[in-house]
Amino acid sequence: MSKFAVFEFWLPAVLVTLWFIASASSGSVFFPPLRNILQSFGDTWLGAGFERDIIPSLSNLGIGLLIALVVGVIAGLALALFPYAADVGEPFLQFFRAIPALAVLPALFIMWGTGPTGKIVAIAFGAVWPILLNTLDGIRSIDPSIRLVARSYRVNRALLIFRVLLPGALPQITVGIRTSLAIGAVLMVGSEMYVSTAGIGHFVIVAQQTFALTDMWSGILLLGVIGYLLNFGYGLIERFLLRWQPPARTTKRSTRKARSGRRNQVIHS
Numbered sequence: 001m002s003k004f005a006v007f008e009f010w011l012p013a014v015l016v017t018l019w020f021i022a023s024a025s026s027g028s029v030f031f032p033p034l035r036n037i038l039q040s041f042g043d044t045w046l047g048a049g050f051e052r053d054i055i056p057s058l059s060n061l062g063i064g065l066l067i068a069l070v071v072g073v074i075a076g077l078a079l080a081l082f083p084y085a086a087d088v089g090e091p092f093l094q095f096f097r098a099i100p101a102l103a104v105l106p107a108l109f110i111m112w113g114t115g116p117t118g119k120i121v122a123i124a125f126g127a128v129w130p131i132l133l134n135t136l137d138g139i140r141s142i143d144p145s146i147r148l149v150a151r152s153y154r155v156n157r158a159l160l161i162f163r164v165l166l167p168g169a170l171p172q173i174t175v176g177i178r179t180s181l182a183i184g185a186v187l188m189v190g191s192e193m194y195v196s197t198a199g200i201g202h203f204v205i206v207a208q209q210t211f212a213l214t215d216m217w218s219g220i221l222l223l224g225v226i227g228y229l230l231n232f233g234y235g236l237i238e239r240f241l242l243r244w245q246p247p248a249r250t251t252k253r254s255t256r257k258a259r260s261g262r263r264n265q266v267i268h269s
Helices: 002-022 034-045 048-081 083-098 101-112 116-140 144-152 157-194 200-209 213-241 248-268
Strands: none
Touching (some): 083 116, 200 213
């Protein structure tokens, strides 16, 4: 874990150090010194801004992603269990998936309002498609012989779903969740910039409009830190969920050994 932490954090630490040194003597209004940004960061986000902006933003993001996860997994599972419905619904899924979620924000705000509900619906709408499609593809990729064996042993539907299908599709589902996490963060900020009275995105756009550029950069820095921590935290969860999988390096090493063994066997024969 210590080696992983060093490898994970050394590059951001180096880049921040270089940024601090390079901007120390900056007199530009548009690119203030990092020390000023860090001072604004502490004054804003470790004070009233935490409760006013950070908590509402992360609450909307968390609820929206949770809805997308539940709906995406259930819908993907249902379509995988009924192939005819999946074939019929495939064009509609691809159509809605191809629509940029930011372009749908005006319609969603008209239907659901500009409050937290509208923002949560927008995040859920954009984040559900990668989870749904990866769940569907993950279950489809399971060897059909596994289902035949389960059917021959008269395994009931619930046991088949929770002990065979979902665990088998879990690696691909986690990929969809990671993609949805990034999409949800974008929609969280975009919805707050579009119409809101609170949130990190609202703070950044108001700071830009009032020419408070140091505060604007502190908001951008906060979004970067949140995105990094979300990705890092999800990586830990993903490794825990997929702990039964062999490490990638071990798999590659085993593959090379198997190929080398077959090659030697051919040579000696």
